[in-house]
Amino acid sequence: MKQSRFLAVFAALVYAFLHVPLLILCAFSFNSSRFTVWEGFSLAWYRAMFGDAQLGEAAWNSLVIALASTVLATAIGTLCAYGLWKRGSKWLSGSLYLSLVTPEIVTGISLLAFFQWVFRYLQIQLGMHTVILAHVAFSIAYVLLVVMARLRTAEPALEDAALDLGANEWQAFRLVTLPMLQPGIIAAALLAFTVSFDDYVITSLVAGVDSETLPMVLYAMARRGANPVVSAISAVIFLGFGALILLSERMQKR
Amino acid sequence: MNRLRAIFLAPSAAFTVVLFLIPLSIIVGYSFHTRGVYGGVTAPWTTENYQRLFDPLYGIILWRSLVMSTAATVLCLLIAFPLALFIARAGERAKSIYLYLVILPFWTSFLVRTYAWMFLLRDTGLINSVLLSLKIINEPLPLLYNETAVVVGLVYGYLPFAVLPLFSNLERLDKNLMEAAADLGATPWNSIRHVVLPLCAPGMRAAAVLVFIPCLGAYLTPDLLGGGKSIMIGNLIQNQFTTARDWPFGSAISLALMALVMILLTTLLKQDGEEAL
Numbered sequence: 001m002k003q004s005r006f007l008a009v010f011a012a013l014v015y016a017f018l019h020v021p022l023l024i025l026c027a028f029s030f031n032s033s034r035f036t037v038w039e040g041f042s043l044a045w046y047r048a049m050f051g052d053a054q055l056g057e058a059a060w061n062s063l064v065i066a067l068a069s070t071v072l073a074t075a076i077g078t079l080c081a082y083g084l085w086k087r088g089s090k091w092l093s094g095s096l097y098l099s100l101v102t103p104e105i106v107t108g109i110s111l112l113a114f115f116q117w118v119f120r121y122l123q124i125q126l127g128m129h130t131v132i133l134a135h136v137a138f139s140i141a142y143v144l145l146v147v148m149a150r151l152r153t154a155e156p157a158l159e160d161a162a163l164d165l166g167a168n169e170w171q172a173f174r175l176v177t178l179p180m181l182q183p184g185i186i187a188a189a190l191l192a193f194t195v196s197f198d199d200y201v202i203t204s205l206v207a208g209v210d211s212e213t214l215p216m217v218l219y220a221m222a223r224r225g226a227n228p229v230v231s232a233i234s235a236v237i238f239l240g241f242g243a244l245i246l247l248s249e250r251m252q253k254r
Numbered sequence: 255m256n257r258l259r260a261i262f263l264a265p266s267a268a269f270t271v272v273l274f275l276i277p278l279s280i281i282v283g284y285s286f287h288t289r290g291v292y293g294g295v296t297a298p299w300t301t302e303n304y305q306r307l308f309d310p311l312y313g314i315i316l317w318r319s320l321v322m323s324t325a326a327t328v329l330c331l332l333i334a335f336p337l338a339l340f341i342a343r344a345g346e347r348a349k350s351i352y353l354y355l356v357i358l359p360f361w362t363s364f365l366v367r368t369y370a371w372m373f374l375l376r377d378t379g380l381i382n383s384v385l386l387s388l389k390i391i392n393e394p395l396p397l398l399y400n401e402t403a404v405v406v407g408l409v410y411g412y413l414p415f416a417v418l419p420l421f422s423n424l425e426r427l428d429k430n431l432m433e434a435a436a437d438l439g440a441t442p443w444n445s446i447r448h449v450v451l452p453l454c455a456p457g458m459r460a461a462a463v464l465v466f467i468p469c470l471g472a473y474l475t476p477d478l479l480g481g482g483k484s485i486m487i488g489n490l491i492q493n494q495f496t497t498a499r500d501w502p503f504g505s506a507i508s509l510a511l512m513a514l515v516m517i518l519l520t521t522l523l524k525q526d527g528e529e530a531l
Contacts, residue, residue: 004442011340011352014333018359018413021370024380028373036373036383080266083259092263095270101515102278103471105488106508109495110277113505117280137273140266169258198363201473201488205495215365222369222478226378234366241361 022238029231036226045232052229055217062214065128066197069135073196074189076136077143078181082173084144085151093144100141107138108205115206126208134206135199139192146191150184151177190248194241285505293499303506312490312507319486322401322476323469326408327416330465331458333409334416338457339446341417342424353421360414368478371407372398375479399481407475412468416461423457424450459522467515487511 032042049055084093099107111134115126154177162172200215207216214233221230285303290296306312341352359367374380375397382394397403427450435445473488480486485493487507494504 007336007340007343010336014337014413015355017333017410018356021374021410022359022362022367025366025370025373028380036378036380037387076265076269079262083262083266086259089263092267092270095275096266099270099274101467101519103468103473103488103511103515105471105473105491106281106512107274107277109491109504109508110281111273112495113280113284113501114273114277133273137269140269144266173258194361198365200365205492215363218363218365218369219474219478222365222372226373226376230369231373234363234369237363237366241363242358245358245361 022234025231026235026238029228029235031228034226034228045228048229049232049236054212055214055229055233058212058214058217061128061211062197065131065135065203065211065213066193068132069139069196070189070193072132072136073139073143073192074185077140077188077192078147078185080140081144081147081151082177082181085148085154096141096144099138100145104199104201108134108202111137111202112205126206126211128208128211130206130208131203131211131213134202135196138199138202139195142191142195143188146188147181147184150181154180186248186251190244193244281505281508284502285509287502289500289502293501295501303503304510306503307506307510315485315490316487316510318401318484319470319488322405322408322484322486323466323472325405326412326469327462327466329405329409330413330416331420331461334413334420334461335454335458338417338420338424339450341421342427353418356414356417364411364474367411368407368474371403371410371479375403375406398479399483401480401484403479404476404484404486407479408469408472411472411475412465415464415468419460419464420454420457423454423460427453463518463522466518470514471511 028036028038029045030041030043031038032044033039080092080096083089111130115130119125158176158180159172162176163169167175198215200213200219203213204216204219207213214237218230218233221227284295286299286301287295288298288300288302307316337356341349341356344352372379376382377394377396377398379398381397382391385391386394431449431453432445435449436442440448470486471488472486473492476484476486476489477492488511491504491507491511494500494507498504
């Protein structure tokens, strides 16, 4: 169909709105001045970023939390999707959808209240473990959504055939359905990783003193005022996620 | 089959009960309690926390949240519909690139995207320094820390949520309908207005819900772009749980927010059935 010129111009403007702010931010991370006037190319802010021990620790924490919660949530969510595909469970899928539409701040404070309540009886404190548990809890629904979409295109008769040919139920799942789900599982894991790595609202409420994450440090820096180091971190995160998406597209096409 | 299924569902069921349903029930319980002297939660049971929601002091924050979320949603729909139409009309290869470009910023950290707007809008930000150096203005414009900045941030953050459902709605439309409209003498504008737009109602509803709900519960955007004067429900809840240390009232606000979300979901999506989720 012929594109109207008005639509093309409009679309170009929207794309500019979406991308120019991030590109400008990345560009100014190479500015030698601390102010928003271009004075020359410099890697000073990147040096400052890599030299910052607190930042390094936070990035490491974020990575550990994101990896741990991704592995757990992807496994649990995939099994859940498969179980619900076999036969639905109103209360479970209903609760998981509810968790998906629950505002982050509400999830965060309810987990905080829950942990405080539990800790009154057990001598544990907020820390990495509470953050990982919280992240697994909110990521399962995302994994379920993505894997379920893949399962909807699956053919149940294939498993029946495997069962007829002498496979047991576990083998039918492991050898027939699971390989077919692989692209969906990769996409789900990627989504779980990004939501975990990016989360600030829930994390900041359930984190302890030893579990400060990258978004928490970024938030504190952003609130304090203009800081080119934040631009440098932003550029690295932007590129990192971009590379991750491209990589996963490649893996899924193979 | 039943045993394997039960084993497969057990971990997710355990996580959902322990880390979602029980915490939510605790909040429900707290919302009917009284704030303790040192910020704890104590007896007696009361509905006072819910009555306080109608106190003008807090009512204005609820009202502002609704107004700003509505503004952001309307803007998102106005921007997303023409863009989705443009993408749907593109060739197969171009289509996937255009879609990728819509989703790309969404994969970047939300915090980074919000910071990008702080960088542009603050007093010493890019827009003000460019305007100052061009001598168009003599002192910086107060662009950051107001309601407009929050709405811009919300639109920026959730625009992809509006484009995707509208695009998939437009993709499913029968192209013959538009050709028929053209054959019968409709101008492009009229065929969009009278043929495409009415058929996009389900996509519009889905887009509106997908944008409005996260806007209503927004925390980071009003916190970073709005400053102290433009806080929304999310900030009020966070405030009750941290500085104000009034957990019962914070719980009541949270449940009011949940109720709003549920009402929206059920009324707006009823026509489309559960699949729309």
